[in-house]
Amino acid sequence: MTESLHTSKPAASAADATPPAAVAADAAPPLAPRNATEDAILEAARELLSEGAHEQVTIDTIARRAFVSRTTVYFYFENKRAVMDRLIQQAFADMDDAASPYFTGSGDPRMELALGLARFVGVVNRNGPILMLAAHLYGEDEHMPSQWEPYVNRFIAGAEARIARDQLRGLAPDDVPARVAAQALCAMVERHLTIEVIRHGRDMREAVRQLTELWFRAVYAGGTAAP
Secondary structure, three states: OOHHHHOOOOOOOOOOOOOHHHHHHHHOOOOOOOOHHHHHHHHHHHHHHHHOOHHHOOHHHHHHHHOOOHHHHHHHOOOHHHHHHHHHHHHHHHHHHHOHHHHOOOOOHHHHHHHHHHHHHHHHHHOHHHHHHHHHHHHHHOOOOOOOHHHHHHHHHHHHHHHHHHHHOOOOOOOOOHHHHHHHHHHHHHHHHHHHHHHOOOOHHHHHHHHHHHHHHHHHOOOOOOO
């Protein structure tokens, strides 16, 4: 899906004064539709993607499904790619919000990680066609589109911030920099979900269990949070 996206930017310096999660959140513009018409256009595009190939979705089909004119679609979005970019941005933002029990939590890492991953996997499953489109578009562009970057980076920053906090608390060893661990683990989660859940429809609960254990062992083995 987007494991390449997760490693497309160099690691942040440990001397950065501003916490990475705050930087990433500030850089991501709000995504709420401006009104019901824009919301209808986005929902129409989402439905069409779930029904067929990306190439079959056009401004005309979006307009018909949303019961608006072509002119109205163009008023809100420059072209079809702009509509798709917005759906992809929203999917990334929703994944970040879903993982918040772990990213923003300060309690038991294993419990908060399991809850965050369960919610995250649910969002991934609901947005399968959109995330597969993201992988396709990324492959065509050969770099991460700038429109997606703040949302992808916000997710990595959330993981980095939690790992760094737990390292400071002594719950996790600090021999691996939090940024490196966050990038590697986000890539692992993403690739596993792309192959096992989105493409092959494997059991989501088992995916959550496996990913929780792999993440926990990678970050917390040797720390005071380890069983």
